[in-house]
Amino acid sequence: MSKIHVYELAKQLGIENKELIARLKSHGIEVKSHMSALEEDEVKKVTAPAAPPKAVSAKEQDEIRVTTTVIRRRPKAVEAQPEVPEAPALEAPAAVVEAAEIAPPVEEPVVTPEPVPAAPPEKPVAPVPPAPAQEAPAAVEPQPEMPTANRARILGRVELPGITTKPAAKPAERREVVIPPKRKMEERIMTPAPSERPAAPAPSADQKKGGRKKEFVAAPPEPDRGAKKGVAPAAKKKEAFKKSEMLERRERVFEPGPKAGKGKRRDKEYVSAGRKTEITVPKAIKRIIKISESITVGELAKRMGVKATDLIRVLMKMGMMVTINHPLDVDTATLVANDFGYEIENVALDVDEILEAVPDAPESLVKRPPVVTIMGHVDHGKTSLLDAIREANVIAGEAGGITQHIGAYDVELNGRKITFLDTPGHEAFTAMRARGAKVTDIVILVVAADDGVMPQTREAVNHSKAAGVPIIVAINKIDKPEAKPERVKQELMELGLVSEEWGGETIFVEVSAKKRINLPELLEMVLLQADVMDLRANPDKEARGTIVEAKLDRGRGPVATVLVQEGTLKNGDFFVAGVHYGRVRAMQNDRAEKVQSAGPSMPVEVIGFTGVPDAGDVFIGMNDEKRAKEIASHRQQKLRETELAKHSKMSLEQLYDKIQKGEVKDLNVIVKADVQGSVEAVAESLRKLSTAAVRLNVLHSSVGAITETDVNLATASSAIILGFNVRPEPKASALADKEGVDVRLYNIIYDAVEDIKKAMEGLLEPTLREKYLGRAEVREVFSVPKVGNVAGSYVQDGVMKRNAQVRLLRDNVVIYEGKMSSLRRFKDDVKEVATGYECGIGLENYNDIKVGDIIEDFEIEKVAATL
Numbered sequence: 065m066s067k068i069h070v071y072e073l074a075k076q077l078g079i080e081n082k083e084l085i086a087r088l089k090s091h092g093i094e095v096k097s098h099m100s101a102l103e104e105d106e107v108k109k110v111t112a113p114a115a116p117p118k119a120v121s122a123k124e125q126d127e128i129r130v131t132t133t134v135i136r137r138r139p140k141a142v143e144a145q146p147e148v149p150e151a152p153a154l155e156a157p158a159a160v161v162e163a164a165e166i167a168p169p170v171e172e173p174v175v176t177p178e179p180v181p182a183a184p185p186e187k188p189v190a191p192v193p194p195a196p197a198q199e200a201p202a203a204v205e206p207q208p209e210m211p212t213a214n215r216a217r218i219l220g221r222v223e224l225p226g227i228t229t230k231p232a233a234k235p236a237e238r239r240e241v242v243i244p245p246k247r248k249m250e251e252r253i254m255t256p257a258p259s260e261r262p263a264a265p266a267p268s269a270d271q272k273k274g275g276r277k278k279e280f281v282a283a284p285p286e287p288d289r290g291a292k293k294g295v296a297p298a299a300k301k302k303e304a305f306k307k308s309e310m311l312e313r314r315e316r317v318f319e320p321g322p323k324a325g326k327g328k329r330r331d332k333e334y335v336s337a338g339r340k341t342e343i344t345v346p347k348a349i350k351r352i353i354k355i356s357e358s359i360t361v362g363e364l365a366k367r368m369g370v371k372a373t374d375l376i377r378v379l380m381k382m383g384m385m386v387t388i389n390h391p392l393d394v395d396t397a398t399l400v401a402n403d404f405g406y407e408i409e410n411v412a413l414d415v416d417e418i419l420e421a422v423p424d425a426p427e428s429l430v431k432r433p434p435v436v437t438i439m440g441h442v443d444h445g446k447t448s449l450l451d452a453i454r455e456a457n458v459i460a461g462e463a464g465g466i467t468q469h470i471g472a473y474d475v476e477l478n479g480r481k482i483t484f485l486d487t488p489g490h491e492a493f494t495a496m497r498a499r500g501a502k503v504t505d506i507v508i509l510v511v512a513a514d515d516g517v518m519p520q521t522r523e524a525v526n527h528s529k530a531a532g533v534p535i536i537v538a539i540n541k542i543d544k545p546e547a548k549p550e551r552v553k554q555e556l557m558e559l560g561l562v563s564e565e566w567g568g569e570t571i572f573v574e575v576s577a578k579k580r581i582n583l584p585e586l587l588e589m590v591l592l593q594a595d596v597m598d599l600r601a602n603p604d605k606e607a608r609g610t611i612v613e614a615k616l617d618r619g620r621g622p623v624a625t626v627l628v629q630e631g632t633l634k635n636g637d638f639f640v641a642g643v644h645y646g647r648v649r650a651m652q653n654d655r656a657e658k659v660q661s662a663g664p665s666m667p668v669e670v671i672g673f674t675g676v677p678d679a680g681d682v683f684i685g686m687n688d689e690k691r692a693k694e695i696a697s698h699r700q701q702k703l704r705e706t707e708l709a710k711h712s713k714m715s716l717e718q719l720y721d722k723i724q725k726g727e728v729k730d731l732n733v734i735v736k737a738d739v740q741g742s743v744e745a746v747a748e749s750l751r752k753l754s755t756a757a758v759r760l761n762v763l764h765s766s767v768g769a770i771t772e773t774d775v776n777l778a779t780a781s782s783a784i785i786l787g788f789n790v791r792p793e794p795k796a797s798a799l800a801d802k803e804g805v806d807v808r809l810y811n812i813i814y815d816a817v818e819d820i821k822k823a824m825e826g827l828l829e830p831t832l833r834e835k836y837l838g839r840a841e842v843r844e845v846f847s848v849p850k851v852g853n854v855a856g857s858y859v860q861d862g863v864m865k866r867n868a869q870v871r872l873l874r875d876n877v878v879i880y881e882g883k884m885s886s887l888r889r890f891k892d893d894v895k896e897v898a899t900g901y902e903c904g905i906g907l908e909n910y911n912d913i914k915v916g917d918i919i920e921d922f923e924i925e926k927v928a929a930t931l
């Protein structure tokens with residue numbers, strides 16, 4: 065080869081034409097373009113760095129020598145200067161790279177050196193082997209301009225490890241070449257400080273261009289190859305390499321460890337070295353894990369970067385038996401995460417917040433009817449009053465109107481409406497309040513004039529006050545001759561309800577539900593109170609309200625009474641209520657009339673729910689079905705998760721313990737029904753029966769007759785089978801008989817639920833309850849020979865029963881608890897002594913009785929627990 069084109073040489077060298085041209089220039093060889101031809105000696109100049117070495121200044125030589133030394137005598141160099149571990153570490157790789165760099169063009173020469181200084185073909189590299197220390201410098205020389213800069217730059221590159229990885233492409237060859245020196249390097253220098261690895265490799269003194277560097281790196285293999293097998297077609301391969309370079313590089317990045325042992329190991333070393341650095345540095349980030357209400361054990365472990373088993377172990381230590389898929393609630397997650405040095409942040413998407421009612425502009429508000437709840441003591445006439453008001457109104461309106469119970473109704477007086485929630489009693493009122501629903505504007509407190517203030521009257525007053533709802537007192541049964549309204553007023557005054565005529569602010573109306581006395585007056589007062597309260601709402605927006613009542617209707621599916629509180633609900637509107645959503649298919653009022661829209665304070669029965677909502681659920685109308693669906697499913701998921709998390713929490717903290725002690729019972733149920741709707745309804749109602757003490761598991765539910773499979777399942781899991789409008793197949797029936805499986809058939813869901821409830825109660829342990837019998841005061845203490853002290857007592861309350869349990873109280877402190885050993889009246893033993901009588905009481909094994917002590921007797925009775 066006498067002449068060679070620039071581009072050819074560049075190709076051979078595996079560098080860019082431009083780069084080669086620049087290099088040529090630096091050697092004083094001017095070329096016009098990559099097509100220019102180069103003379104042999106010119107080629108030598110560029111490719112053989114040998115020449116310049118001598119020209120290097122003493123100072124430079126020094127520097128270079130280190131490098132060179134390292135290159136050629138890595139082992140020695142290292143050994144020789146162990147005190148300078150860092151420097152060599154850095155230089156060494158550089159040297160390798162350099163050598164490689166130089167080598168490529170010369171191919172064989174480089175190879176030869178290692179084994180024996182052999183005869184490196186002809187070119188520059190030849191000298192390298194024998195006098196490496198000097199030659200290397202030469203190689204470096206050509207680019208002396210950038211010694212420091214280069215180093216700095218290269219040091220910063222992380223590619224080198226990857227590059228080193230390159231051998232992946234030609235594992236065998238590369239391994240052969242680079243390994244020997246590198247191995248040693250790594251073993252002796254690198255290994256001690258692996259983290260420096262990424263930096264160390266960079267040093268290659270030459271180029272600033274990454275690509276080039278890579279090529280050079282790629283080169284080393286060749287020399288090695290040469291070493292073993294002679295000359296490798298480096299140049300040609302390089303081309304191919306170039307083409308696939310990008311791909312290869314990628315592979316290298318992602319799969320650093322190719323196959324073969326050595327190469328693989330080396331790759332790993334490099335790669336892991338790189339990774340290590342990354343891991344230690346970035347993990348300084350705040351250790352906060354964001355979760356939404358709950359997180360599964362597996363996910364939490366993953367996010368903390370710990371093994372799930374380790375996390376489970378920690379949880380077990382905390383008494384929680386969990387599996388990897390168990391959801392943990394925020395509290396639990398926080399607790400365990402702390403153990404691992406992490407913090408938990410609950411970033412639950414608060415849908416309710418999104419749906420928060422936006423305050424309306426004052427001008428958009430219009431007057432709305434008041435919503436009234438009737439409360440009072442049992443039998444004081446709540447229902448009668450509700451009915452009376454309604455009937456009176458119906459009669460006043462359209463005669464004969466068929467009314468139906470929908471949980472609420474409205475009446476009209478002088479063109480103004482009043483809405484009554486017709487679930488009397490404070491239970492419904494508080495249940496709704498407990499759910500955060502504020503529905504009632506005014507409470508009508510019914511007090512029977514002949515009975516006065518009773519316990520539930522007090523409760524009702526307290527509940528109303530707690531809710532900040534004004535009370536209007538309806539003194540009922542005023543028609544009764546024994547009615548004493550004044551007494552009622554007086555008693556109520558003690559509860560803070562002072563009538564207006566007595567200077568107070570509470571409105572009192574004397575009525576008779578039975579005789580329809582003063583009902584309009586009562587309603588008038590309600591309206592008056594409403595005026596004072598200035599109840600307003602904006603009717604011109606999407607509806608917002610509360611579910612007053614809901615049920616599953618056989619023909620219509622889930623049906624709920626919605627009390628619209630703001631906006632207007634129209635037919636066809638989409639909505640969300642609790643965990644359910646739907647679209648208003650039809651609405652009707654309590655008079656069973658179809659309505660097209662319902663404004664503020666209007667109760668309507670809505671059809672179109674996807675499920676039965678709960679009373680007290682907030683009802684929100686919206687135009688967007690997708691949104692309604694999303695919110696509902698989000699809520700459902702949250703509900704499920706929290707319930708599951710709660711459940712598992714309980715099983716960990718209490719339930720598990722209880723199960724161990726046999727205190728917790730499970731009731732397994734299989735539900736079969738004629739239609740899917742019933743299956744779901746039953747399953748849902750049953751699930752709701754689960755309590756902390758008895759868990760109700762619906763093992764299986766489906767449509768169709770009760771089959772043998774169902775019976776088998778029931779047998780295997782001690783379940784009972786509930787059938788709704790279905791019968792067992794004859795074979796199933798026989799099997800059930802044989803296996804003793806309880807199969808219950810119903811037509812009404814309510815009956816089934818009731819039965820199950822009872823069954824669950826039967827499963828519960830009977831509760832031991834103390835039953836107070838009476839008390840007696842010790843007035844005298846007699847000392848009876850052979851018996852001990854006997855308390856001469858006077859029964860103040862209840863009865864004293866022989867053999868009853870007793871408690872001796874002194875200054876209200878129990879000083880003895882045991883059994884009564886004797887009970888006498890005068891000299892006779894008696895079974896019991898009633899109030900107002902005197903008796904002698906002996907206490908079993910206890911004599912320290914004093915005058916003034918109180919003896920209380922009681923019995924322990926077993927009470928079947930109720931849910």
Ligand SMILES: Nc1nc2c(ncn2[C@@H]2O[C@H](COP(=O)(O)OP(=O)(O)OP(=O)(O)O)[C@@H](O)[C@H]2O)c(=O)[nH]1
Pocket residue numbers: 440441442443444445446447448449488540541542543544575576577578579
């Ligand atoms: N004389 C008379 N009797 C009444 C009046 N109002 C109700 N009663 C009677 O009182 C009894 C109880 O009435 P209810 O309306 O059932 O009372 P309640 O408060 O709804 O009772 P619970 O639903 O059990 O809490 C019934 O026998 C009614 O007939 C009344 O104004 N005058």
